[in-house]
Amino acid sequence: MPRQYPHEVIKHMHTFRDRLIAWISAASVLLITLLFLWLVLDIFFKGFAGLHWSFLTSAPLNAGRAGGIAPVIVSTLLILGVCMLVCVPAGLATAIHLSEYTVRNPAAARLIRRSLDTLAGVPSIVFGLFGASVFCDLLGLGYSILSGGLTLACMVLPFMIRAGEESLRSVPQEYRLGASALGFSQYSVLTGILIPVAMPGLSIGLILGIGRALAETAALIFTSGYVLRMPESLLDSGRTLSVHIYDLAMNVSGGEANGYTSALVLIAILVMINTGARILTQRIVHEVHI
Numbered sequence: 001m002p003r004q005y006p007h008e009v010i011k012h013m014h015t016f017r018d019r020l021i022a023w024i025s026a027a028s029v030l031l032i033t034l035l036f037l038w039l040v041l042d043i044f045f046k047g048f049a050g051l052h053w054s055f056l057t058s059a060p061l062n063a064g065r066a067g068g069i070a071p072v073i074v075s076t077l078l079i080l081g082v083c084m085l086v087c088v089p090a091g092l093a094t095a096i097h098l099s100e101y102t103v104r105n106p107a108a109a110r111l112i113r114r115s116l117d118t119l120a121g122v123p124s125i126v127f128g129l130f131g132a133s134v135f136c137d138l139l140g141l142g143y144s145i146l147s148g149g150l151t152l153a154c155m156v157l158p159f160m161i162r163a164g165e166e167s168l169r170s171v172p173q174e175y176r177l178g179a180s181a182l183g184f185s186q187y188s189v190l191t192g193i194l195i196p197v198a199m200p201g202l203s204i205g206l207i208l209g210i211g212r213a214l215a216e217t218a219a220l221i222f223t224s225g226y227v228l229r230m231p232e233s234l235l236d237s238g239r240t241l242s243v244h245i246y247d248l249a250m251n252v253s254g255g256e257a258n259g260y261t262s263a264l265v266l267i268a269i270l271v272m273i274n275t276g277a278r279i280l281t282q283r284i285v286h287e288v289h290i
Contacts, residue, residue: 040267048264071230073241075231075238080210080213082146091157120162124219125222132223143225145238151223152216207274214242215242217242241263244259
């Protein structure tokens with residue numbers, strides 16, 4: 001027979017386990033917060049001295065050791081814009097299809113989800129080789145902002161689709177049933193109820209996608225290149241901030257100072273985009289509740 005413990009002992013054991021879990025959770029949060037602050041403060045103190053208006057508006061000089069990063073910022077925003085222009089509609093449409101239209105074909109839905117999960121784990125260098133082969137060579141786009149943006153879109157789509165699908169699936173089924181009972185069309189249910197209610201989760205997928213796109217380096221070296229000049233069209237080669245930081249840190253002697261300042265600008269852009277996305281999401285959710 002199993003050993004019987006007094007009720008007081010069992011209660012004490014449960015209390016100890018609860019406290020232990022709380023302590024471990026608090027320690028994990030503290031550790032992650034300290035690592036984040038260490039990283040951000042290190043970049044801030046080493047890069048803030050070189051941050052001034054001319055650094056943001058002038059072209060690089062002496063292989064990036066001097067001058068600014070204006071062409072790099074423009075190239076980064078253009079590549080990110082191409083990526084999001086492809087990812088947002090394609091990712092949202094695929095997420096809607098998986099959450100709303102695959103109920104009668106679960107086998108196909110499982111296959112698509114496993115494919116997306118596999119793509120999410122593919123190394124970025126593989127996407128870079130794919131982009132160089134398909135977009136640069138096969139489609140004749142060459143080393144260009146368009147090739148880099150399309151390659152990033154292939155990388156970001158799995159994250160956005162899965163996040164969007166889970167957000168839409170988390171909307172209570174009663175919303176769909178109530179809308180159907182009132183005679184709403186499927187389009188009205190999607191645009192008026194499901195998408196606005198799922199907007200917080202959709203915004204998280206968007207923020208994760210933007211974060212990966214801004215931080216990507218390996219794939220862009222093979223597709224967009226790293227030419228230090230102001231792009232005149234989407235077919236021009238361009239260097240992103242992440243590639244610029246890598247080049248200053250690894251290939252340019254004496255470029256560490258501008259590398260830290262460029263990293264600070266990259267973090268600032270990411271924070272501004274994330275903040276804007278959250279504010280827009282809160283407004284949409286607020287309007288829905290009203």
